[in-house]
Amino acid sequence: MSAYETQGFRLDNSGRRVVVDPVTRIEGHLRCEVNIDNNNIIRNAVSSGTMWRGIETILKGRDPRDAWAFTQRICGVCTGVHALVSVRTVEDALGIRIPENANLIRNLMHATLYAQDHLVHFYHLHAMDWVDVPNALKADPRQTSAIAQKISRWPNSSPGYFRDIQNRLKKFVESGQLGPFTNGYWGNPSYRLPAEVNLLAVTHYLEALDFQKDIVKIQTILGGKNPHPNWLVGGVPCAINIDGDLAAGAPLNMERLNYISQIIDRTITFIDEVYIPDLVAIASYYKDWLYGAGLSSQNVLAYGEFPDRANITDPKNLLLPQGAIINGDLSTVHPVDLRNPTEIEEYVVHSWYRYPDETKGIHPWDGITEPHYILGKNTKGTPTNIQELDEDGKYSFIKAPRWNGHAMEVGPLARWVVGYALKKPEFKEPVDKLLGTLGLPVTALFSTLGRTAARGLEASWAAHKMRYFHDRLMANIRAGDTSTANTDKWEPSTWPREAKGVGFGEAPRGALAHWIRIKETRIENYQAVVPTTWNASPRDPKGQIGAYEAALLNTPLADPKQPLEILRTLHSFDPCLACSTHVLGPAGEPLHTVKVC
Amino acid sequence: MEGADGERILVLGIGNLLWGDEGFGVRAVEAFQQTFSFPGHVTLMDGGTQGLLLMPFIAEAGRLLIFDAVDFSEAPGTMILRRNGEVPAYLHSGKMSLHQTGFQEVLILCDLLGKSPGEMALVGVQPLEWDIFGDGLTPLVKEMISPALRAGALILAEWGAPPVPAIKEPGSDDLLFPRALQSIELNR
Numbered sequence: 085m086s087a088y089e090t091q092g093f094r095l096d097n098s099g100r101r102v103v104v105d106p107v108t109r110i111e112g113h114l115r116c117e118v119n120i121d122n123n124n125i126i127r128n129a130v131s132s133g134t135m136w137r138g139i140e141t142i143l144k145g146r147d148p149r150d151a152w153a154f155t156q157r158i159c160g161v162c163t164g165v166h167a168l169v170s171v172r173t174v175e176d177a178l179g180i181r182i183p184e185n186a187n188l189i190r191n192l193m194h195a196t197l198y199a200q201d202h203l204v205h206f207y208h209l210h211a212m213d214w215v216d217v218p219n220a221l222k223a224d225p226r227q228t229s230a231i232a233q234k235i236s237r238w239p240n241s242s243p244g245y246f247r248d249i250q251n252r253l254k255k256f257v258e259s260g261q262l263g264p265f266t267n268g269y270w271g272n273p274s275y276r277l278p279a280e281v282n283l284l285a286v287t288h289y290l291e292a293l294d295f296q297k298d299i300v301k302i303q304t305i306l307g308g309k310n311p312h313p314n315w316l317v318g319g320v321p322c323a324i325n326i327d328g329d330l331a332a333g334a335p336l337n338m339e340r341l342n343y344i345s346q347i348i349d350r351t352i353t354f355i356d357e358v359y360i361p362d363l364v365a366i367a368s369y370y371k372d373w374l375y376g377a378g379l380s381s382q383n384v385l386a387y388g389e390f391p392d393r394a395n396i397t398d399p400k401n402l403l404l405p406q407g408a409i410i411n412g413d414l415s416t417v418h419p420v421d422l423r424n425p426t427e428i429e430e431y432v433v434h435s436w437y438r439y440p441d442e443t444k445g446i447h448p449w450d451g452i453t454e455p456h457y458i459l460g461k462n463t464k465g466t467p468t469n470i471q472e473l474d475e476d477g478k479y480s481f482i483k484a485p486r487w488n489g490h491a492m493e494v495g496p497l498a499r500w501v502v503g504y505a506l507k508k509p510e511f512k513e514p515v516d517k518l519l520g521t522l523g524l525p526v527t528a529l530f531s532t533l534g535r536t537a538a539r540g541l542e543a544s545w546a547a548h549k550m551r552y553f554h555d556r557l558m559a560n561i562r563a564g565d566t567s568t569a570n571t572d573k574w575e576p577s578t579w580p581r582e583a584k585g586v587g588f589g590e591a592p593r594g595a596l597a598h599w600i601r602i603k604e605t606r607i608e609n610y611q612a613v614v615p616t617t618w619n620a621s622p623r624d625p626k627g628q629i630g631a632y633e634a635a636l637l638n639t640p641l642a643d644p645k646q647p648l649e650i651l652r653t654l655h656s657f658d659p660c661l662a663c664s665t666h667v668l669g670p671a672g673e674p675l676h677t678v679k680v681c
Numbered sequence: 682m683e684g685a686d687g688e689r690i691l692v693l694g695i696g697n698l699l700w701g702d703e704g705f706g707v708r709a710v711e712a713f714q715q716t717f718s719f720p721g722h723v724t725l726m727d728g729g730t731q732g733l734l735l736m737p738f739i740a741e742a743g744r745l746l747i748f749d750a751v752d753f754s755e756a757p758g759t760m761i762l763r764r765n766g767e768v769p770a771y772l773h774s775g776k777m778s779l780h781q782t783g784f785q786e787v788l789i790l791c792d793l794l795g796k797s798p799g800e801m802a803l804v805g806v807q808p809l810e811w812d813i814f815g816d817g818l819t820p821l822v823k824e825m826i827s828p829a830l831r832a833g834a835l836i837l838a839e840w841g842a843p844p845v846p847a848i849k850e851p852g853s854d855d856l857l858f859p860r861a862l863q864s865i866e867l868n869r
Contacts, residue, residue: 249793252792252793252795253793256789256792256793290790290793290794293733293736293790293794294736294794294796297734297736297737300734310734311731311734
């Protein structure tokens with residue numbers, strides 16, 4: 085690759101290469117390689133998914149009513165979202181309408197996932213990119229207490245409480261057994277929080293860990309189990325028997341509904357009194373670290389989510405907005421049509437798949453998933469042990485989806501930028517308030533920090549929507565409507581000989597859609613384009629880069645042996661791929677290896 | 682359900698059934714359940730690869746007995762017993778999956794939260810194979826289930842909750858893992 089320009093970025097791979105590479109073997113694999121110049125600034129970025137998903141192949145020839153159970157296993161983190169989108173896909177293909185209660189219960193389960201997933205992401209997957217844990221031992225607990233009481237009315241805020249946590253943490257650090265905190269780049273100059281704020285954040289890390297387990301009980305009650313709750317084409321497998329006990333076989337009675345209501349109250353309180361104040365407090369020390377915009381200031385895409393009424397896919401009925409923004413023009417929100425054969429297309433010229441003509445993209449309804457593992461001629465290493473990828477050749481098991489030819493960013497920031505551009509008060513007002521508190525312009529939103537902030541605002545939004553969906557479900561039940569499933573078209577004999585459908589939604593980490601073709605009651609073709617396909621996309625035939633690759637460009641590394649800044653930006657997307665880093669020296673020799681999932 | 686002293690005992694089998702001897706812990710706790718009957722305050726659980734999701738169950742337990750495949754650089758099939766503070770350090774030394782290394786973190790986080798079980802015991806077996814997707818236990822490790830169960834039963838007896846040999850009705854359904862699926866795996 086010689087240096088070239090694309091989408092307003094200049095790519096140059098002549099500098100030293102830093103490699104981010106997989107270790108874990110269950111979730112899925114992300115590898116990232118960057119070139120840094122003499123000032124340790126990232127000048128080229130290469131994002132690679134190193135494991136073939138293969139779910140599409142497994143689904144061929146199966147009963148479409150079972151597809152949700154298979155697609156749900158695409159991810160062990162955002163469990164349920166693939167199942168939700170899968171049942172929507174089959175319902176779309178077969179023209180099945182679901183009862184209002186089924187829509188409300190699905191929405192409640194999905195909003196629950198948003199609240200839980202965003203909370204866990206912030207404290208347990210991302211906070212350590214901003215919070216220096218051992219530094220919390222230097223804090224004065226009285227000052228931490230003063231800060232806590234100033235920013236929130238959350239009751240766990242006495243000096244003694246923080247001193248207690250600090251003492252327990254001290255015991256661990258002194259024993260050398262850091263457990264979950266083993267792999268941090270502690271002491272890196274990119275950490276900027278005072279010791280007192282570090283102690284506050286570590287304390288809330290532990291409180292959030294303890295609390296998040298309560299949130300998912302809602303999934304367990306409504307879906308029968310968690311992770312991987314149960315779903316149903318035509319509704320939800322969750323019968324309502326309001327006066328009955330659980331022995332009657334109906335999981336939802338008055339006692340359970342009240343229990344869910346209590347969890348919702350506590351979720352709202354925790355997010356609004358702990359998560360949001362912490363987010364503001366931490367962000368206030370990183371206001372000038374506004375790297376990582378990538379595509380967010382140019383092209384963002386949202387499919388929309390949370391149908392207010394059942395069976396209406398019109399964007400006006402979706403509580404999270406739908407739309408596309410191109411070239412940073414916030415004055416125009418383009419409509420999105422997932423059925424249009426030329427709007428969303430996937431390319432594989434740099435992906436380990438084979439198409440008849442790889443200069444062209446293919447719409448998912450006609451999608452081909454034929455693996456073809458070959459490496460570019462400048463790859464370093466061997467096919468089973470790659471040291472450096474060659475981005476001029478094929479370099480990822482992720483395809484390159486494009487919307488009208490454009491690479492797009494998806495996720496909370498994309499959704500909130502679309503909502504902001506549509507001038508919807510419920511998105512615009514919290515954004516303006518947050519930016520005002522921090523004294524930042526709107527452009528600051530287009531950054532790693534902006535991505536993290538949008539996720540926090542959305543967690544609060546989702547928690548309050550949990551209350552809204554629960555209230556509406558209760559009102560329906562009081563009015564005598566206890567229907568949760570429509571089985572009119574359950575029998576395959578009622579289906580047409582051939583059908584095709586598309587189901588869409590927004591996973592916590594971004595836009596998600598499945599496309600299906602059904603022939604003689606069996607799945608003929610199935611394609612999933614997942615959020616991380618958009619964000620971690622490799623290049624396309626025009627050389628256009630994806631959201632991860634773009635977001636890493638032009639970021640300076642304080643210490644290339646500790647690529648904390650790379651992690652900050654990749655984690656801000658909430659990637660569903662675990663990864664580790666190997667930092668390579670100028671001649672390709674490993675300088676450092678560390679697990680960073 | 683609580684015992685006379687109000688203390689719940691959790692017997693947890695962890696591991697990945699699809700990964701050779703990684704599934705030892707889960708197979709052991711299943712066999713434990715089929716072989717014995719237990720006092721009411723003892724809960725048996727197939728913990729699978731759930732990691733952090735097991736925290737609430739561990740936090741509620743006064744005593745915790747773990748069955749697991751553990752790499753402690755001994756000859757394959759060797760059984761080890763570890764108690765209390767020794768347990769976290771021995772659980773999966775990082776060579777296995779994300780979820781299992783996560784389990785060590787779970788115990789440490791329970792401790793940081795001040796919710797560790799008062800007593801812990803680990804019955805571990807050194808695996809022979811854990812790199813083969815889709816295969817069940819190797820015969821060597823499968824043979825260690827019986828001695829592991831005896832060790833587990835002695836620990837429960839020491840904790841005042843001795844299991845007694847079970848008389849289960851044929852075809853009874855109270856298995857942690859459906860028999861049909863077991864036979865699929867065992868017949869490979």
